[in-house]
Amino acid sequence: MAVKAAPDADTQEQDLVRRVQSGEQDKFYLLVKPYERRVYSAAFAILRNAADAEEVAQEAILKAFANLRQFRAESKFSTWLIQIAVNEARMRRRKDHAEIMEPIGERQDEEGSYSPREFADWRELPSEALERSEVREILLQSLATLGSKYRDVFVLRDVQHMSIEEVAEALGISRASVKTRLLRARLMLRDLLAPRIASGGLSRVPFEKGNKPW
């Protein structure tokens, strides 16, 4: 007897989208649950503030619910949802004039040459590094110092794992601009992080409250 293959995750998701679109609203949370964390991280990476990020994440998910009928199955639901979150977060940032300090690279000429300034040896990456809150803090602080045009591209590409084309579409910029900004963002982060995380660098991280070695 032939065994019917179980539907893959994409098919199940498309089925769920159709059910919500046709009125089964209570199923909407099942649809967004796998991505709720990504929605938050996209908002947080752009806004750099946990409370704002949570509010924007909620707004984005509610907006996705209200506009689900406009979603077309030719794109991935997760990409569509993250795009809404990114747009919401960018609108909030503009509204709040969050960029009081001029972040690194904000005025840097995109077309100008850029070369790494730091050559600390950073070959080894301890796999458990992210379990340490001070490492996470250093990474987030470094990301926060990037200019918004670099940060947005970096977040979509390297945090949200979107393709170059998806990033270009989400931000309304050319593919070439995405690639240029991505290169700059990655190199700037490398410059910032190498001396702090590279061999022995973490031992120089100052102890913080709750992080005493004794």
Place this chain on the structure above:
Amino acid sequence: MVVVQCEQVWEQISDYIDGDVDAGTRSAMEAHIQGCQRCTSVLEGTRNVVSLFGDERLFKTPMGYSWRLQRRLKSDMQVRRRAVLGWLVATAAVAAVSGTVVIAQRLGAKGGDKSPMANLGRVPPDLEVVVTDHGKLFHVKGCPFIKESDHPHDLVAAEAQKQGYVPCVRCLGEYVQEFAARLLNRGAWAGFVATR
């Protein structure tokens, strides 16, 4: 074989990591990086950046985030349901008034009575009401739909009905609802729907 310099490696390091360089460039970059400590440092450091920020453990959601999200979704859905219900009630009220006009015209045409509403006797005929030249409804004095600038005329309900006015759903709602209920009971609603 193509030879590349450090600056060329740096400019293409991102594409190299993403596997977005052609085979010739890749070989040239690899040959250079192998013998260059600075470029090795840049490559490994950039790879570490991509790897660390791509790890979902980096962004911890706040405690209770998921629960608060579900609660907000639930509350938003309830508000939407209420809004839809309100819209349906409003539509039904408008439909009742429209139906009143259509049915009244039909009954009037059949019975030859110029005041079909009067046949149903819902609004007290001697009730003092007001009408305007440009309106189609008659109102109780003081109805918020009527302003002084509309220059309302006083008359009694029977006369207003005779002139073809129908009751306002805002100030004479109780009569309209009763009238609509009667129409439904008499099966006249089907006639109204058939005209849409």
